[in-house]
Amino acid sequence: MSRSLSEMHVAVLLGGLSSERDVSLSSGKGCADALEAQGARVTRVDAGRDLAQVLAELKPDVVLNALHGEWGEDGCVQGILETLQIPYTHSGVLASALTMDKDKTKAVLNAAGVKVPGGGLFDRHAVSAGHVIPPPYVIKPNAEGSSVGVYLVREGDAPQPEPGSDSWTYGDRVMVEPYIPGKELAVAVIGEATGPRALTVTDITPVKGFYDYEAKYAPGGSVHKLPADLPPHVFEAAMRESEQAHAALGCRGVSRSDFRYDDVKDELVLLEVNTQPGMTPTSLVPEQAAYCGMSYQDLVRWMVEDASCPR
Numbered sequence: 001m002s003r004s005l006s007e008m009h010v011a012v013l014l015g016g017l018s019s020e021r022d023v024s025l026s027s028g029k030g031c032a033d034a035l036e037a038q039g040a041r042v043t044r045v046d047a048g049r050d051l052a053q054v055l056a057e058l059k060p061d062v063v064l065n066a067l068h069g070e071w072g073e074d075g076c077v078q079g080i081l082e083t084l085q086i087p088y089t090h091s092g093v094l095a096s097a098l099t100m101d102k103d104k105t106k107a108v109l110n111a112a113g114v115k116v117p118g119g120g121l122f123d124r125h126a127v128s129a130g131h132v133i134p135p136p137y138v139i140k141p142n143a144e145g146s147s148v149g150v151y152l153v154r155e156g157d158a159p160q161p162e163p164g165s166d167s168w169t170y171g172d173r174v175m176v177e178p179y180i181p182g183k184e185l186a187v188a189v190i191g192e193a194t195g196p197r198a199l200t201v202t203d204i205t206p207v208k209g210f211y212d213y214e215a216k217y218a219p220g221g222s223v224h225k226l227p228a229d230l231p232p233h234v235f236e237a238a239m240r241e242s243e244q245a246h247a248a249l250g251c252r253g254v255s256r257s258d259f260r261y262d263d264v265k266d267e268l269v270l271l272e273v274n275t276q277p278g279m280t281p282t283s284l285v286p287e288q289a290a291y292c293g294m295s296y297q298d299l300v301r302w303m304v305e306d307a308s309c310p311r
Helices: 021-037 051-058 076-084 093-100 102-111 124-129 213-217 232-248 284-291 296-308
Strands: 009-014 041-046 062-065 120-123 137-141 151-153 173-178 183-190 197-206 222-225 254-262 267-274
Touching (some): 009 021, 021 041, 021 062, 051 076, 062 076, 093 267, 102 232, 102 267, 124 173
Parallel strands (some): 009 041, 009 062
Antiparallel strands (some): 120 173, 137 151, 183 197, 183 254, 197 222, 254 267
16 A cells, blocks of 8 residues: 555444444444544544445545444445445455355355354244254344344253344344353454464453353453463464455455354364454454554554555
8 A cells, every 4th residue: 555544534434223333333433543543534424324425425545344233244335335436444245245144154164164053044933932952052143243132042941032022123034053162262364365364362251151242342241361271273273264264255354253162072163253343442353463463553554554455
């Protein structure tokens, strides 16, 4: 990239329309503040249905997409940016759409030789009426992130009623997977699909016992240990498989792979890949970048520079 940040107009997309709006507002604020501190001209755009018109009028040099969840992370906003021919951070249309669909993501990763959980998609009413697989198991929307709408059904529990209720807004088919005991791990990856680089492995211990939305984003909701204290072969496998996932799904920019490691069975399983991981004060990616010597400002600058490179 030949231009410095001080010469650039960066539109930071934040907020948006999904259930992850509050997380996006926090991520977007952090990114926008970091860019302004480095001299960039920044316009903060709370992304609504008029996004195409707003961006056409703004004419930014590049977009930093800090949206999370449906519409902002699933290929829709990426399609708008492609149509407007504005360079943007993170993955493109296909990778974004693919990784938001947990079922299709699992199929691609399985074909790439990465171990993924069993289970599958089930009708939400059937899930609420009875146990579709033996407990313990996890219920989650097929196309949401940030642990939104996730439920753990333990042995001896009754079926979870929420998916069958009128308040469920995450689709008629839900993902049900066997619960994998052990450690919650995460690996951030940066770079193109042709040359991804894993940063390190974080071991996450939720304060309340389950890594839900509050544990992810509330201050003190979880304890992060990095690098994770793991057998060397498990640490290396998590790094390698996160890079494999990034490449197989066609990701670019920044992604984060989430794993469970059953230390009794010595089994590592990749749960999902997030193409626009959080950039909040409690988020894992900036924490891993800092461990590798890349400050928050460095990481955000790299994201914008990477997006601006000709492809």
